Amino acid sequence: MQDNIIDMIEPTPKFSSKKCKLISLSIRIILQYTTFAVGLIVWYISDYFIAIGALLLSFIVMGIVRSKIRNSVIPPKQREYPYNDQGIADWFTAREFCYEEDLKE
Structure with missing residues (x-):
């Protein structure tokens, strides 16, 4: 019997500060x-x-x-999913500029 475990994908980051939103918008x-x-x-x-x-x-x-940019910031398990420019900009901003303390939970 095979056990197929499907990993849950991480949601695209959402930002709470205006600085992070502005960086993400400019990258997009x-x-x-x-x-x-x-x-x-x-x-x-x-x-x-x-x-x-x-x-x-x-x-x-x-x-x-x-x-x-997409391959450097999106988690390896999620690279098979299609991302638009907004998703790529959000992931890049979250990983490079705005760290975990600025993200909404």
Whole structure:
């Protein structure tokens, strides 16, 4: 007989201080909108063909940055679950900037 034990996943951290909420919000905005901002800035500075190339390159670079952040802060047992930018930003803020005393219980 097999005993399959399913581990409970840790919930995404919730913050109580405004500092932690602001850090999490800024990281989420950076992860979500950097790709488009780079494309628009390059389009404003130069040609739109170069802007399309910069948009594609920034999409690849931000995907790599997002995956590095995700794999460094999310617990190993939970890496198989999909996380959006808000979840990644919350985990990163909880692990790197706001420690256990700032989290809601």
